[in-house]
Amino acid sequence: MEGRDIPEEVAEALLACGGVEAMEGCLPDADRLASVSAFHRACADPVRLKILFMLSQQPLCVCVIKEILDIADSKLSYHLNVLKKAGLIKGESQGNWIIYSLTGDGKTCIGCKLMDG
Amino acid sequence: MEGRDIPEEVAEALLACGGVEAMEGCLPDADRLASVSAFHRACADPVRLKILFMLSQQPLCVCVIKEILDIADSKLSYHLNVLKKAGLIKGESQGNWIIYSLTGDGKTCIGCKLMDG
DNA sequence: TTGCCATTTCAACTTTATTTGAAATTCTTT
């Protein structure tokens, strides 16, 4: 593994940390990678980020979110569902309305400095 | 704006924080939303996450990354480019090789607890 | 029950992202 045709600089550092095998071993397992990437995918859209920011101020019903974002019902519903499936928001029925709010994960996420640009 | 047909709970909280207008005003501007969502999109793939994790250990040339990930050259190149365009990694030519490493943003990103699942 | 309102669901469609294999580029060695 180490007597290979790669830059010395890389070869040395690689050797020092245990070689290719060690590098493979330190990667998160497939489940974790899937869940981290799914989380990022959920945040990878401006509409969804807006929703997260709004809900970080206070819980809101769909109709208010819709008024602020000014998008079609079905589109909003789609994005709410993406966030819900990602575990970042939850919706609670209240009569005719559904009030959405951040979950614990959603709060962690919105509070992270990666969300500031 | 406030004499509307929405849940009391929501209406009150909304009023307390300045109404729909205030809520609109506190959202990040379009540029910022675009850049945050672009960042998340770059992280929204297991292959790219693996690359980020590997580079957080040490800089690596493409051939070593390829050996660890065991994917086609062009596919790897595609993902490296996505990360590079997102500003998370940079590549430096060294003779026949290109050695990739994390940028400052890349380090911030990989160090964030959102990356732990 | 009838009708209305808030929201979701559905299927068709459009757009964007990813994969693939072949060809091109760039540097190095002979």
Place this chain on the structure above:
DNA sequence: AAAGAATTTCAAATAAAGTTGAAATGGCAA
């Protein structure tokens, strides 16, 4: 200059994500 290695680029194909408008659902009030 020719040959070889590492990497990228390209275009065609596939897959996944997002959008749209219409129809369905479920609660509520008359």
